[in-house]
Amino acid sequence: MLKALSLAAYVAAAVVAVWALYLPQRGLWARRALAAGWMVQSWWLVRFGQQLGGLPVSTLPEWLATVAWLVAGCSWLAMSYGRRYRAMGGFLLPVAVVLWAVDLGLLPRSRPGAEHLLHGGWLLVHVGSATAAVVVFLLAAVVGLMYTEKERELRLKSVEVFYYRLPALQEMDRLSAVLAAGGLLLWLLAIGAGWIVSLSRSGTVSIFNAGALWALVTTCAYVAYLAMRQFAGWRGRRAAVLLMTLFVVVAVNFVTIGRH
Amino acid sequence: MIGTRGERNEITPSREDSGVRIQVAGMNHVTASLAVRERAAFAPDQVAAACRALISTIPAQGVVILSTCNRTEVYVDGDCTLGEILAWWQDWTDFERTQHADALYWHQGEEAVRHLFRVSAGLDSVIMGETEILGQVKHAYHIAQAQGTCSGQLHRVLQSALKVGKRVRTETGIGQNALSVGHVAVELAERVFGSLHGLTVVVIGAGRTAEIVVRHLHDAGVGRIAVVNRTLAHAVRLAELVAGSADTLDRLPEWLAAADVVVSAVTGESPLITHALAEHAFAGDEHRPRFVFDLSVPRSVAPGVSRAGYEVFVYDLDNIEAVVAQNRRQRAREGEYAERIVGEEVERVKESLGGLEVGPVIRQLTDRAEAIRAHEMARALSKLDHLDAREREVLEQATRLIIKKLLNDPVTSLRRWAKVGDHGRIDMVQELFALPADVQSTPAGSKIPAESPR
Numbered sequence: 001m002l003k004a005l006s007l008a009a010y011v012a013a014a015v016v017a018v019w020a021l022y023l024p025q026r027g028l029w030a031r032r033a034l035a036a037g038w039m040v041q042s043w044w045l046v047r048f049g050q051q052l053g054g055l056p057v058s059t060l061p062e063w064l065a066t067v068a069w070l071v072a073g074c075s076w077l078a079m080s081y082g083r084r085y086r087a088m089g090g091f092l093l094p095v096a097v098v099l100w101a102v103d104l105g106l107l108p109r110s111r112p113g114a115e116h117l118l119h120g121g122w123l124l125v126h127v128g129s130a131t132a133a134v135v136v137f138l139l140a141a142v143v144g145l146m147y148t149e150k151e152r153e154l155r156l157k158s159v160e161v162f163y164y165r166l167p168a169l170q171e172m173d174r175l176s177a178v179l180a181a182g183g184l185l186l187w188l189l190a191i192g193a194g195w196i197v198s199l200s201r202s203g204t205v206s207i208f209n210a211g212a213l214w215a216l217v218t219t220c221a222y223v224a225y226l227a228m229r230q231f232a233g234w235r236g237r238r239a240a241v242l243l244m245t246l247f248v249v250v251a252v253n254f255v256t257i258g259r260h
Numbered sequence: 261m262i263g264t265r266g267e268r269n270e271i272t273p274s275r276e277d278s279g280v281r282i283q284v285a286g287m288n289h290v291t292a293s294l295a296v297r298e299r300a301a302f303a304p305d306q307v308a309a310a311c312r313a314l315i316s317t318i319p320a321q322g323v324v325i326l327s328t329c330n331r332t333e334v335y336v337d338g339d340c341t342l343g344e345i346l347a348w349w350q351d352w353t354d355f356e357r358t359q360h361a362d363a364l365y366w367h368q369g370e371e372a373v374r375h376l377f378r379v380s381a382g383l384d385s386v387i388m389g390e391t392e393i394l395g396q397v398k399h400a401y402h403i404a405q406a407q408g409t410c411s412g413q414l415h416r417v418l419q420s421a422l423k424v425g426k427r428v429r430t431e432t433g434i435g436q437n438a439l440s441v442g443h444v445a446v447e448l449a450e451r452v453f454g455s456l457h458g459l460t461v462v463v464i465g466a467g468r469t470a471e472i473v474v475r476h477l478h479d480a481g482v483g484r485i486a487v488v489n490r491t492l493a494h495a496v497r498l499a500e501l502v503a504g505s506a507d508t509l510d511r512l513p514e515w516l517a518a519a520d521v522v523v524s525a526v527t528g529e530s531p532l533i534t535h536a537l538a539e540h541a542f543a544g545d546e547h548r549p550r551f552v553f554d555l556s557v558p559r560s561v562a563p564g565v566s567r568a569g570y571e572v573f574v575y576d577l578d579n580i581e582a583v584v585a586q587n588r589r590q591r592a593r594e595g596e597y598a599e600r601i602v603g604e605e606v607e608r609v610k611e612s613l614g615g616l617e618v619g620p621v622i623r624q625l626t627d628r629a630e631a632i633r634a635h636e637m638a639r640a641l642s643k644l645d646h647l648d649a650r651e652r653e654v655l656e657q658a659t660r661l662i663i664k665k666l667l668n669d670p671v672t673s674l675r676r677w678a679k680v681g682d683h684g685r686i687d688m689v690q691e692l693f694a695l696p697a698d699v700q701s702t703p704a705g706s707k708i709p710a711e712s713p714r
Contacts, residue, residue, distance in 0.1 A: 022596075024433070025431060025432070025597055036672055045476075150451075154448075154451070154452065155566075155573065155575050157579045157582060157583075158582075159573065159582075159586050160586070163451060164433070164437070164590060167454070168450060168451055168453055168454035168455075169451070169452045169549060170450060170452065170453050170454050170549060171454040230670045232545055233544075233545060233547050233548065233572065235547040235548060235549065236547055236549055237571065238547060239547070
């Protein structure tokens with residue numbers, strides 16, 4: 001019931017947030033619906049965590065629920081406090097809705113039990129920083145998407161919506177780079193913590209497994225992105241498209257082989 | 261507008277059901293030519309004296325005069341006629357009311373309040389959403405306050421007008437989006453680069469068009485301006501105006517390479533910025549965003565420049581005009597929302613002023629009931645000497661409670677009737693309880709200055 005309620009509120013908030021791109025005055029309603037949905041989901045997560053006896057991030061469905069909650073929270077912050085980023089809700093909220101809706105289809109298969117518990121501080125650091133990194137990479141990709149949409153309007157000389165509602169191109173370009181760099185730091189922290197966990201459990205660190213290889217690919221991809229910006233002067237549309245593509249790499253990593 | 265001359269001037273304002281007594285007579289840029297507005301205007305140093313003179317001439321409780329270059333409006337709180345206002349206005353200025361009746365408009369009650377709110381919101385301005393008018397309304401209000409001519413009702417309505425002005429500007433984008441070529445150039449650059457500080461602007465040409473745009477960019481705070489022109493002397497002249505540097509067209513490739521924003525306003529048969537020139541100038545820095553304003557006719561930027569894989573946005577005059585048109589539509593859309601805010605606030609003021617009307621009636625009713633209770637209690641207690649202090653207090657409280665409960669429903673009904681403007685029923689209550697009929701409404705918390713000339 002709580003899950004359905006929060007999903008309904010998120011759907012309403014997403015619809016109104018997209019509408020608010022055209023009529024910004026509607027943004028208040030989007031924020032209200034989002035706040036309601038987020039509180040309900042928070043309450044559900046707390047209860048679910050209590051049943052599990054730990055953080056709900058051990059399985060893919062649990063993890064998706066947490067990511068959806070974080071994305072919704074980021075949307076609310078952007079819509080409430082990001083003076084020039086209020087329109088970001090119109091881009092982020094649909095993602096939160098999709099994540100939460102997909103998750104609701106998966107969750108029944110997840111039952112609270114001892115096998116779900118995360119033991120050890122480093123494992124928590126590993127999972128926590130990896131989750132945060134994914135959310136930050138998502139934010140970078142969303143800012144990249146916003147960039148391409150506004151740039152498209154400007155290039156076509158058909159200023160309609162994004163021209164008015166989104167921040168300046170260069171500002172979004174810089175923000176997406178900062179987010180990518182921040183996400184990479186969290187990602188490296190996650191990998192470091194994962195190595196420590198692996199060492200403490202098996203005494204060795206292997207990079208010859210699918211999870212480790214994908215983590216390496218993701219790291220190399222984001223390092224390459226930042227290097228291209230720094231040394232080859234990649235900016236603007238090309239950099240934004242690359243960021244969106246890189247997020248697909250991250251998403252594939254987590255959805256397919258993230259749990260190890 | 262007042263279409264007929266003379267005969268309508270004696271119209272007496274009808275007291276509206278809403279309880280709003282305000283009326284406004286005035287003219288603005290739409291209804292009157294500049295020549296007429298000049299004659300009817302009050303000089304800034306005359307407004308205070310005019311307020312005092314008007315309130316001592318006509319039967320009104322309050323007067324506020326708003327006189328700007330685009331409008332002159334006289335707001336009156338009172339039952340005076342339009343003819344009285346216009347007669348005084350004619351005496352005070354060179355304005356001939358019989359000749360310029362068509363230039364005048366007159367609104368009463370709710371419509372007068374709505375008009376003031378629209379004015380404060382910038383919905384009635386030459387450039388919709390301009391902000392200067394809000395300061396002018398505030399100034400007019402302060403003058404009236406200082407002169408003691410701002411009645412309680414005018415005070416409430418003007419406070420609300422200032423609130424409406426602020427609300428419209430915070431909740432809508434009515435004042436945003438440029439409507440001239442120069443402003444649009446700045447706006448477009450800002451939409452791409454954000455802050456213009458630190459940007460290099462290269463101006464090709466030194467004519468009037470280039471000057472207008474470059475002045476706007478200079479005012480917006482661009483970092484560096486270079487004027488490139490065939491004749492160096494002309495370039496120097498324009499560069500001096502905006503504290504920039506000047507150069508000849510020979511060095512255009514170097515300047516193009518350094519430019520973030522290019523303003524090209526030259527005359528010539530063939531494009532000045534060709535594909536080859538752009539390729540040469542942008543080589544090695546293709547991903548850096550650049551904005552090129554091609555204000556030349558015929559165009560001075562080759563069509564291929566914006567399609568050559570660079571982060572270059574080329575906008576010619578038609579493109580800029582299209583942005584202006586879209587901005588106009590955006591403002592109109594925001595204007596619709598602003599009208600809704602005005603409507604909401606008018607309703608709020610009506611409700612508040614309606615509530616004000618009934619306040620004194622309620623007070624008289626409760627005072628009368630309390631007087632009767634106190635009198636009868638005193639008589640009864642004089643016959644009950646054996647009661648101690650605590651028992652007397654219990655009786656006092658019980659009788660107060662009876663009065664309170666008895667009046668609760670009538671008071672609620674009075675407030676409800678005031679909200680819907682049902683003055684007939686309120687009058688009936690006054691008659692039923694023999695309350696004095698000449699009750700004056702006085703808003704709670706608002707001051708009617710004691711030094712009022714009337």
